[in-house]
Amino acid sequence: MADAHALALDRAVVVIGAGTMGAGIAEVAAVAGHRVYLCDTSEAALDRGRAQIRASLDRRVAKGKASAEDAASAFARVIAAGPSAPLQGVGLVIEAIVENLDIKVAALTEMARRVDDDAILSTNTSSLSVTALAARLPAPERVAGLHFFNPATILPLVEVVRGHATDPALVETLVATARAWKKTPVVCQSTPGFIVNRVARPFYGEALRLLLEQQATPETVDAVMRECGGFRMGPCELMDLIGHDVNFAVTRSVWQAFFHDPRYQPSLVQQQLVDAGWLGRKSGRGFYDYRDDAPRPDVRDLQGPAPAKVRIEGALGPAQVLVALLEQAGLNVEKTEGAGLLRVDGVALALTDGRSAGARSQALGEPVVLFDLALDYAASKRIALSAAEGTPADVIAQAAGLFTALGKQVSLLGDAAGLAVSRTVAMLVNEAADAVQQGIASEADIDAAMTGGVNYPIGPLAWGRRVGLDYVAAVLTHLSQGYGEDHYRVSPWLQARAHEVSHG
Incomplete structure (x- = not known):
């Protein structure tokens, strides 16, 4: 079984799926020095995948991030492999195909027959249970999640996901390998949404609630979250970028996986956008109108006299x-x-x-x-x-x-309890606190995941300590009392530490 060292460079990597994500992961592994088998049942997909890798490597050369010789060597290490191609010396398999459990199980089961018995089998799933997937494979102790973020060649974060039966030494190997590939690995248990897609839910959910309650417009929410909260993008423009069909599906998946916990409840506002086909940038309309010559709505600013005292x-x-x-x-x-x-x-x-x-x-x-x-x-x-x-x-x-x-x-804003930044940050801290309380991941890994995976200006738990966990707990308590809902219940982890006052 794997040890605490990174995967040796003489061991090949198999990437199942030659789509955008699969090709990106293959490029990362090839640049790190591994021979990579890019596998797909479609010859056209393999051609597109290799073309994507070639173009990406050419851009690296043009930007001075790689020499022409190194780029050529990396590209030569990527081998297009159809269903019957021989695979030699494979130490790691990374599945990156459609988010369907049955299809992933079938692909990994077949690949397990084609590679060495000690090869690690991993999935790039962003939403499916690694435990459930591993249980249907011949050796569940050899299976883990290895979740890259798109684009895999640029974003540093990799979530290393432990299934219930995953060998701990295998997790250590994947962590070391991700670091060797110049990535930032974080470790978590197999749980709905892992770290990022779970902890990030309130960023979207609280904005959608403000819109549902008619307390603010999308452009105002986005401006406040960017220019007051310090987020790189506001939640409405980010949902437009992700695609409302995708974002709504992730929210609904997490909500269902948590047995309809109200904390993750999907929004009727987003449901209406999906039903209307207003999916965001890709459809031309979402919260904003992206059609040619469509005006961008202005954010209304208040003015007032300078105070005398x-x-x-x-x-x-x-x-x-x-x-x-x-x-x-x-x-x-x-x-x-x-x-x-x-x-x-x-x-x-x-x-x-x-x-x-x-x-x-x-x-x-x-x-x-x-x-x-x-x-x-x-x-x-x-x-x-x-x-x-x-x-x-x-x-x-x-x-x-x-x-x-x-x-x-x-x-x-309207008379919105908790306004925008405060309620959102409090809920992000609360969700991160629950993840720590439940043993999903460490404080350090959660904060690293949220800054490295979704570009938060500061990790939620560090943010909570900066403003004071007592303040966060008070905001949540008042929100819970005001709404009369379990949605804002305070995490036990946070309750136990609410005496920690920072305000620094």
């Missing part, structure tokens, strides 16, 4: 840095004891804690305008506000003026 009443928790920013901006800042409020010429503002502005106003006995969590208040270009229904426009304008004085653009 700002009073800080008590500690602001994760938003404490605003005090220094206000002072650096030359504003007249007064500090007093209090309940964590900012007062701008008499108008009360507070960082969202998961309650609606209406609920906070009722608790305080006066109108309060809420502002959203930011990844970095100093660097963020935008902030989101919310106010209770009926709040006078001049009150909202005065609140907006505080942030425009700091050079921020300001977006107004």
